[in-house]
Amino acid sequence: MAIAVIRVSGSACLDVYRSLCPGKRIPKSRTVAVRSLYEPGKNANKESMLDSSALVLYFSAPKTVTGEDILELHVHGGPAIVKAVLGAVANCSDRATRTIRYAEPGEFTRRAFMNSRLDLTQVEALGDTLSADTEQQRRLSIRGTTGALAKQYEQWRQQLLYARGELEALIDFSEDQHFDESPAELCASVAAQAHLLRVALEVHSQNAVRGELLRHGISIALLGAPNAGKSSLLNRIIGREAAIVSQQAGTTRDIVEIGVDLGGYFCRFGDTAGLRQATTSAHESRQTPEVINEIEVEGMRRAKIRAAESDLVVVVLSFETNSEGHATLKLDSEVCAVARELIGTKDNIMVVINKSDLSSTNNENAIEAVQRELPGVDRASVHMISCMTAQQTPASGPSDPGGIQAFLQGLIGQFGRLTAALTPADASDPDVSIWQESLGASERHRVLLESCVGHLNAFVAEVEGARDDGGVSAVDEVAEADIVVAAEHLRGAAECLAKITGKGECGDVEEVLGVVFEKFCVGK
Incomplete structure (x- = not known):
């Protein structure tokens, strides 16, 4: 490493500078100065010199990354020099008015939060930025660093506080003051605002779930019969032989999990165990003479669970050569039955027909057969591939041997649909950027948003009061609602939004900070 940057934050920064650079004037804030660094408390000579030419930058509070004075020492990156300078900085504590110590993980960011340089959503986004491995994770993390989410949450919180203030004014001064609206009209107006806000919060919560797919990964299950080519397909996708491939049925027993940037x-x-009719003895099925042992049965059970819990399922079918030497599409009854169940609960199903090299004439017929067997799967979600062709084609051959790349492009298209931001059907604001930003909301945000929605639901139920037998809201009875309790629900909803940005109750914020900052490195 050519250069090492040592950062010091706090009121003792200038004491550290004076100790390391005796007799040298303090650099102007936000300018670079070249200085020789010396051991604290010793004469400035060659014997006590730590680094002959270090870059020194001083940033005066409060407009700094931490909101405090900052001193940065850009020293030569040799291990001996870095160790000597770090030791010297620590020794400056004897001459400083305050103790100087090494920073704890995430402490610079913690101080930035405590000094209002960052809100809690920006802190979490910074953590996502530091841990981002893929391009989509990087883009997601940047959304949170702008502070747009925090501004939106604060706007909603202020809206709730204003509505609560109106209700409490009604409670305290209704007998002494004249209001433009009757109590019933005021409650109905606030309830209408709460309904609109509830819709927006629900969409934000749904987008937070979609953002989690980008943050933690999209789960994909490969489902099919034995020897359909699931393991071969996985190996082609990741570009290495990660899963064992064999002609023997039941090679894959447990689930093979592989993470990849796609x-x-x-x-x-x-990659899951192949699905076939589960029998425990040969005489139980004429179609399946092989005995399926308990381990394979358990593997198939886990395969079905993995598919049901996945964000996207790829059903792998294949052509097989019959006794007459003709290639026919194998539609395994067990695989198709499970696939139909999945189609009934989720719409993220893709189908690949492997071993297309065996048949070059009846591809469209095969696709139509799949759509008849699996209603709900559209034509664009069915892909013809040949793992064998892709494996055997040399690098100088066709650009997409075996159709694997076309399938992957279709898969990436599905990823885009899975993670696209939702917008309310009746969004009054034409600016859709805030819904894009809501993809950056974390799981913690989602939980608090849902809690906020719960408070709003309770508020609306309180102020709407009883309904008549015809199901029509009894507006005249709204005035009789317990407005005190209703206002308390608004307070709870506002508090949930405050907790997202770190403006909630002190004890809650400290607990959240402990979880957030424990994942940070020392340098942040």
Whole structure:
């Protein structure tokens, strides 16, 4: 490493500078100066010199990264020099008014938060930035660093506080003051605002779930019969032989999990056990003479669970050569039955037909057969591939041997749809950027947003009061609602939004900070 940067934050920065650079004037804030560094408390000579030419930068509070004075020492990066300078900085504590110590993980960012240089959403986004491995993770983390989410949450919080203030004014001064609206009209107006806000919060919560797919990875299950080519497909996707491939049925027993960056998306592929009719003895099925032992049965059970829990399922079918030497599409009853169940619960299903090298004439017929067997799977979600062709084609051959790349492009297209931001159907604001920003909301945000929605639901139920037998809201009875309790629900909703940005109750914020900062490195 050519250069090492040592950062000091706090009120003792100038004491550290004077100790390391005796007799030298303090650099102007935000300018670079070249200085020789010396051991504290010793004469400035060659014997006590730590670094002959270090770059020194001083940043005066409060407009700094931490909100405090900052001193940066850019020293030569040799291990001996770095160690000597770090030791010298620590020894400056004897001459400083305050103790100088090494920073704890995330302490610079913690101080930035405590001094209002960052809000909690920006702190979390910074953590995502530091841990981003893929292009989509990088883009997601940058969304949170702008502070747009925090501004939106604060706007909603202020809206709730204003509404709560109106209700409490109604409670305290209704007998002494004249209001433009009757109590019933005021409550109905606030309830209408709460409904609109509830819709926006629900969409934000749904987008937070989609953002988690980008942050933690999209789960994909490869589902199919034995020897359909699931393991071969996985190996072609990741570019190495990660899964064992064999002609023997039941080679894959447990789930093989592989993480890979695909088109900028982090994906978690699960190669599962082949599905076939589960029998425990040969005489139980004429179609399946092989005995399926308990281990393989357990593998198939886990395969079904993995598919049900996945964000996207790839059903792997294949052509097989019959006794007459003709290639026919194998539609295994067990695989198709499981696939139909999945189609009924999720719409993120893709189908690949492997071993297309065996048949070059009836591809469209095969695709139509798949759509008849699996209603709900559209034509664009069915791909013809040949893992054998892709494996055997030399690098100088066709650009997409075996159709693997076309399938991967279709897969990436599915990723884009899975992670696209949702917008409310009746969004009054034409600016859709805030819904894009909401993809950056974390799981912690989602939990608090749902809690906020719960408070708003309770508020609306409180002020709407009883309903008549016809199901029509009894507006005249709104005035009789317990406005005190209703206002308390608004306070709870506002508090949930405050907790997201770190403006909630002190004890809660300290607990959250402990979780957030423990993942940071010392340099942050």
